[in-house]
Amino acid sequence: MSNLQQRVISAIVLAVIVLGLTWLGGLYFRLLSAAIALAMFYEWSAMSRSAANAPYQWISAGLLVLVLLLLVVGFPAATVLLALAAAVVVSAGLAVIGKQGSWNTVGLAYAGLSGISLALLRGADQSGLVAILFLFAVVWATDILAYFVGRAVGGPKLAPAISPGKTWSGAIGGTIGGLIAALAVAVLAGSPHLGLMVPVVLFLSIVSQIGDLFESWVKRRHGVKDSSHLIPGHGGVMDRVDGLVVAALALYVIGTAFGGAENPAGGLFPL
Template identity: 65%
Template sequence: MSNLQLRIISGLVLAVAVLTLTWIGGLPFRLFAVLIAGAVFYEWTRMTRPAHLRSMWLMPEACMAILLIALGFGVSAGSFLLLALAATVIVAALGFVRGSGSWEAAGVAYASLSGFALAFLRGDDQAGLLAILFLFAVVWTTDTLAYFVGRSLGGPKLAPAISPGKTWSGAVGGTVAGLAAGVIVSFLAGTGNHLLLGLAALLLSVVSQIGDLFESWVKRRHGCKDSSQLIPGHGGVMDRVDGLVVAALALYVIGSVAASADNPAQGLFGG
């Protein structure tokens, strides 16, 4: 089986599994968010942790385990954010003492907020389902069209020092496509918040591409081609969700401003 065939098959399997969990919502999707956060943390530490600390530096794992348990048990948004802040500060302080820098603390923050945003966006109601589908539509369309437009049109590189394959034409094409996908979902949802959701789609499309570049920078900074080999044909979990989790956090913030931190989707799709 060729790498392309393996990539297509594993991608389809993942898409079906993710959409099924999204449809179910509630505890199954929250556990899925826990799995994403755990995998992101594992891959982050695998890439960034110095070799001499890999067998003895367990405080980040302990802090992350507490956060994953709290997320799985469905603590309130405020409580989880306080726990995440405390864990990040503790790991940062210990990292300073041990001379390991800030990468460990950054990993705790990045992974925990990734799972948090997904879990609290979805919740267990119809508004949460629409919010996640909106997120998927914008991010997946942006990613796909950015790739094909970039390959077709070429042109100046977007960030050659970080990701040589990305072009400005692809970035613009992906943004336009992501905006269109968000507007379509907005009208299909029938909430009436078309202007807000259109602006949100534009922001999410741009933010998702920034998230993709950020992960590329982390990998290049540490000499890694892929974050791991957990997904056949695709590399690691971070390679698949880098743009998604950053966009999810952005959408969570937008929804929280429009509604509340405990149910941000209501401010976007509750009407």
């Protein structure tokens, strides 16, 4: 089987699973979000694992599991976020004591916030479903259009030292694509905040591309091509969700300003 065939089959399987669990929401989507967070931390740790830091990575992994259990069970957002903050503090303290640097702690915060923001955005109601579909539209359209526009137009590189294949033309094309796709979702959902959605989408599209570049920098720092080989033809989970999880955190923060920490989607998409 060719690499292209693997990529297509994996993409279809993943899309069916993710969209199905997104539709169900509630516990099912919280489990998906927790699985994404754990996979991200596993890949983050694997890229930097050594005999010296392995025990600290296991401790950080255990702390992350405890936080995600609170998320999956359905504890309030404030409790889950405070638990993550406490876990990060403990991880940082152990790193200082063991002279391990901040890498494990950053990975714990990165993976934890990714899973939590995704789960809390979706929630269990219709507003959460629209918010996640809106997020998918921004990130997926940005990613797809950036690839095709970049290949077709070319031009100056966006960040050659980090990701030589990305261009400014692709970044701009991706942002325009994300804007069109996400506004289409907002219009179909009957959002009363269409004027607000334009700057929000532009911001999320840019943030998702920054998330992509951040993950490329992490891989380059550790001299690896893919974050792992968990997904046939695609690499690792981080390779697939790098832009999504950063944009999810950004949208969660924006939604919190309108609907509160417990109902961020309702503030943006009151249905």
